[in-house]
Amino acid sequence: MNRILYTLLTLSFLSFMSSSSRTAFCQSTAKALDEIRKIGTGDQEATRASALAQQLNRAQDLTLSQTLLAMKGATPIGRNWLSGIASSRYRAEKNPPKDELEKILWDTTQDGEARYKTFVWLTKGNNKLRSEWLSTLMEDPSPELRYASIEAQLPITKEAASLQKLLAAARHPDQVVDLIKKLDEVGVKVEQSKHFGFLKNWSLIGPFDHVGTKNFDKEFAIEKDWIANKIQKSYEGKNGNVSWSEYTTEEKDGNVDLAKVFSNEKGCIVYASTEFDSPIEGAAEIRLGCINGHKIWINGELVMSNEVYHSSSQIDQYIEPIQLKKGKNRILIKICQNEQKEVWAQRYQFMVRISDSTGKAILSN
Amino acid sequence: MSVNGTSAHAEKNWLQFRGSNFNPVVSDAKLPIEFGGDENKNIAWRTEIPGRSVGGVIVVGDQVITTTSTGMDQRRIQLLSYSSKDGKQLWEQEFVARGRPFCHPTSANAAPTPASDGENIYAFFSSNDLACVNKRGELLWYRSLASDFPKAGNDTGMSSSPVIVDGVCVVQVECQGDSFAAGLDTRNGAILWKIDRPSKANWSSPTSAKSADGKSWVIMHSGSDLLAVSPKDGTVQWKIDIGCSTYSSSLAVNNRLFVPAGGMTAFDLSSVGKEPSKLWDENKLNSNPCSPVVFEDRIYAVNKSILICSDIYTGKVIWQSRIAEGSVWSSPVVVGGNLYLFSQDGKCSVVKLGEKEGERLATNSLGDDVLGSPAVVNNAMYVRSVSALWKIAE
Numbered sequence: 001m002n003r004i005l006y007t008l009l010t011l012s013f014l015s016f017m018s019s020s021s022r023t024a025f026c027q028s029t030a031k032a033l034d035e036i037r038k039i040g041t042g043d044q045e046a047t048r049a050s051a052l053a054q055q056l057n058r059a060q061d062l063t064l065s066q067t068l069l070a071m072k073g074a075t076p077i078g079r080n081w082l083s084g085i086a087s088s089r090y091r092a093e094k095n096p097p098k099d100e101l102e103k104i105l106w107d108t109t110q111d112g113e114a115r116y117k118t119f120v121w122l123t124k125g126n127n128k129l130r131s132e133w134l135s136t137l138m139e140d141p142s143p144e145l146r147y148a149s150i151e152a153q154l155p156i157t158k159e160a161a162s163l164q165k166l167l168a169a170a171r172h173p174d175q176v177v178d179l180i181k182k183l184d185e186v187g188v189k190v191e192q193s194k195h196f197g198f199l200k201n202w203s204l205i206g207p208f209d210h211v212g213t214k215n216f217d218k219e220f221a222i223e224k225d226w227i228a229n230k231i232q233k234s235y236e237g238k239n240g241n242v243s244w245s246e247y248t249t250e251e252k253d254g255n256v257d258l259a260k261v262f263s264n265e266k267g268c269i270v271y272a273s274t275e276f277d278s279p280i281e282g283a284a285e286i287r288l289g290c291i292n293g294h295k296i297w298i299n300g301e302l303v304m305s306n307e308v309y310h311s312s313s314q315i316d317q318y319i320e321p322i323q324l325k326k327g328k329n330r331i332l333i334k335i336c337q338n339e340q341k342e343v344w345a346q347r348y349q350f351m352v353r354i355s356d357s358t359g360k361a362i363l364s365n
Numbered sequence: 366m367s368v369n370g371t372s373a374h375a376e377k378n379w380l381q382f383r384g385s386n387f388n389p390v391v392s393d394a395k396l397p398i399e400f401g402g403d404e405n406k407n408i409a410w411r412t413e414i415p416g417r418s419v420g421g422v423i424v425v426g427d428q429v430i431t432t433t434s435t436g437m438d439q440r441r442i443q444l445l446s447y448s449s450k451d452g453k454q455l456w457e458q459e460f461v462a463r464g465r466p467f468c469h470p471t472s473a474n475a476a477p478t479p480a481s482d483g484e485n486i487y488a489f490f491s492s493n494d495l496a497c498v499n500k501r502g503e504l505l506w507y508r509s510l511a512s513d514f515p516k517a518g519n520d521t522g523m524s525s526s527p528v529i530v531d532g533v534c535v536v537q538v539e540c541q542g543d544s545f546a547a548g549l550d551t552r553n554g555a556i557l558w559k560i561d562r563p564s565k566a567n568w569s570s571p572t573s574a575k576s577a578d579g580k581s582w583v584i585m586h587s588g589s590d591l592l593a594v595s596p597k598d599g600t601v602q603w604k605i606d607i608g609c610s611t612y613s614s615s616l617a618v619n620n621r622l623f624v625p626a627g628g629m630t631a632f633d634l635s636s637v638g639k640e641p642s643k644l645w646d647e648n649k650l651n652s653n654p655c656s657p658v659v660f661e662d663r664i665y666a667v668n669k670s671i672l673i674c675s676d677i678y679t680g681k682v683i684w685q686s687r688i689a690e691g692s693v694w695s696s697p698v699v700v701g702g703n704l705y706l707f708s709q710d711g712k713c714s715v716v717k718l719g720e721k722e723g724e725r726l727a728t729n730s731l732g733d734d735v736l737g738s739p740a741v742v743n744n745a746m747y748v749r750s751v752s753a754l755w756k757i758a759e
Binding site for chain 2: 041042043046047049050051053054057076077079080081083084085087088091113116117143144147148172306307308309311312313314317
């Protein structure tokens with residue numbers, strides 16, 4: 001079934017590309033273009049793509065528009081190959097067809113990266129046009145165009161109503177924080193942690209042993225029990241028995257400061273558990289900022305794992321797709337602190353939220 | 366003239382970080398002592414570049430090549446070529462970072478200096494995207510190493526620059542996740558070899574040297590080791606357990622290897638088939654964070670803002686002098702006996718390297734942060750500041 005569907009999609013791509021071109025588009029070029037769209041990881045794929053790119057760079061019948069249109073539905077690596085070929089086409093076509101590029105830019109079903117590229121080309125050296133177009137793009141599905149739109153409007157927007165409109169559209173954390181600050185300056189209070197949808201209420205248990213940074217992958221009893229949904233009131237910890245305690249963060253960035261709660265304990269692991277009462281069923285994202293090694297499980301399934309210590313932290317630092325059940329979803333985070341002694345290596349904290357694929361908060365009921 | 370043959374003459378290209386032979390010395394070029402400032406003195410041209418870069422610039426023929434990272438989270442990564450004559454853009458290539466683009470505010474996704482074999486150009490980014498283009502800017506191959514090795518990355522930013530040796534592009538990707546060094550076929554981007562490296566962040570760059578019997582080595586170091594590998598297959602030729610700087614890079618000159626370890630440690634590379642023996646170490650000769658340079662039997666290191674001059678045969682410190690204010694990330698170059706060093710705030714100290722002391726001849730300001738290292742070709746110095754590209758020449 002999948003093979004049939006795949007063949008049909010390929011045929012429809014080839015047919016679409018042929019019909020949408022300004023010039024004749026030979027089958028071998030169309031085939032190479034289709035193949036490079038699907039390039040994946042690894043050596044074999046890279047060397048195959050290199051050969052295909054040589055063919056496409058030489059193809060007389062390939063246009064800039066066809067290259068950009070092919071980015072729709074391409075793999076992330078395929079899109080970069082096509083972006084590279086498109087850059088050469090753009091230089092080669094002495095008068096790139098503005099009408100075709102504009103058509104791609106304003107067609108929100110086309111690939112966002114291709115649309116952003118056309119936007120940059122079409123507005124190069126024309127600040128007036130750039131500003132005019134950006135003022136209309138703040139709710140664009142392309143994260144880059146949306147970001148650029150808000151970036152352009154942020155410094156010149158002063159009124160509360162306009163700022164609120166921008167805040168509703170903004171997805172990038174830096175822009176959201178800036179807008180909330182600007183709104184505060186004009187007398188409009190926005191609860192930042194609520195806007196982001198940070199999870200504030202946690203049950204914490206620890207510390208467990210992590211001396212020698214050796215237990216990142218150790219399945220402590222608490223971990224096994226939580227996954228089996230059979231947690232106990234207390235467990236044997238690093239310094240004796242430990243039991244659950246409730247913690248609510250009041251920080252605007254949703255920061256749960258474990259160093260404070262656990263008296264700067266080093267070489268340790270703490271587990272944080274919460275429930276997320278989802279208003280929706282289906283795809284979502286979990287977004288974590290954490291400067292310590294961590295793992296996250298949702299409803300018993302491991303969804304994130306990064307053994308990285310003291311290498312910066314920010315809102316939405318780690319993003320993973322998840323599936324939410326409508327109603328109660330159980331979340332467990334394992335946060336690991338190492339024993340580095342440097343002043344900059346003492347933080348032990350995390351901040352987490354649930355969002356849709358654009359970064360808009362999904363709030364727990 | 367250098368007894369040790371450390372100088373490059375009339376460089377026509379500057380093909381990688383610290384120049385084509387890794388020792389950024391040009392003996393017979395002439396550069397202005399004074400430049401920049403309010404009058405833009407001796408600035409042949411200046412070209413604004415969107416986005417941000419902390420990497421150095423390279424020169425391939427008449428093309429000055431740099432990278433930049435722009436847009437949301439600096440995810441748009443670009444490779445740009447400009448005419449050395451007038452600074453006009455010749456071509457650009459652009460990709461979207463597929464690895465982690467995050468970095469410290471001081472740094473940029475465009476942090477490593479690109480490299481070239483004189484034919485093609487290889488651009489590497491903190492996000493572990495690696496692309497090869499020809500001199501017309503046409504994409505020849507592209508690798509997302511973070512897609513191949515998903516835990517490769519460092520959110521304070523990575524900056525190790527690639528080197529090209531014997532048709533192999535060598536990258537050092539050392540971080541707490543997937544930590545490795547790899548050699549990629551310059552013809553098609555295939556990974557010829559990959560070796561595990563210590564799981565700790567390392568921003569230093571590999572360098573190249575010849576063994577006493579004429580074989581090519583790629584030399585790399587980390588916080589816990591120093592090793593040489595064969596560029597063709599990654600075979601480890603020798604390995605020494607030693608804690609080295611994770612910022613500055615090693616330098617091989619005439620069978621001597623200078624390693625930023627315990628200050629500076631020098632090794633003898635002249636024995637065939639043997640692990641290099643230690644010649645000396647000097648803890649006062651600390652190269653931090655920029656990389657050392659060897660000129661006329663002396664090695665120069667910059668420790669934050671102090672320039673230290675030592676004898677290459679003994680390591681003994683001959684003189685030292687404060688030459689810069691504030692942070693320094695860019696590595697120095699020596700041109701016509703004068704050392705040029707940019708501090709982060711874009712001020713360039715020009716120091717005449719004397720027998721017994723360094724004489725500061727000028728301090729020149731570009732008015733823009735500079736973290737990358739300059740390139741010197743045909744009596745001109747090319748500098749990538751964070752937001753512009755400069756040609757400095759009389």
